[in-house]
Amino acid sequence: MKNGVFQARVQLLLKKSTLDPNDVSSYHPISNVPYISKLIERVVVSCLSHHMSTFNLLPAEQSAYRSFQTTESTLLSIHNNLVCAIDSGKVSLLVLLDLSAAFDTVDH
Numbered sequence: 001m002k003n004g005v006f007q008a009r010v011q012l013l014l015k016k017s018t019l020d021p022n023d024v025s026s027y028h029p030i031s032n033v034p035y036i037s038k039l040i041e042r043v044v045v046s047c048l049s050h051h052m053s054t055f056n057l058l059p060a061e062q063s064a065y066r067s068f069q070t071t072e073s074t075l076l077s078i079h080n081n082l083v084c085a086i087d088s089g090k091v092s093l094l095v096l097l098d099l100s101a102a103f104d105t106v107d108h
Contacts, residue, residue, distance in 0.1 A: 008033045 008031040019026035049065060052058055061077070063069035078094070085092045 006034055006037045008037075 011030045011032065012027040013030050014021060015026055015028055053066070058066065063071075063074045063077075082092050082094060
């Protein structure tokens with residue numbers, strides 16, 4: 001810590017082994033922060049999560065940032081909603097979007 005500010009050591013890691021190592025856009029910047037910074041972050045996340053769950057501030061359908069919510073529980077919920085809609089004679093449509101490479105196109 002210098003002058004009350006945490007400093008991070010930044011490393012560049014190649015996104016995929018097939019990318020050109022001479023191209024700067026082929027790398028992810030990874031910040032290594034001091035232990036105390038990570039500790040403070042965990043305390044804040046814990047307090048914020050507790051506050052949000054206590055006052056029901058997250059939508060019921062959201063599974064991220066919740067205890068005991070997994071990808072499996074989300075998939076089961078979606079499947080159940082589709083089956084119930086089909087059983088009641090409603091037209092159902094499921095659209096899936098893969099954003100895994102979306103951040104590779106952003107100019108950092």
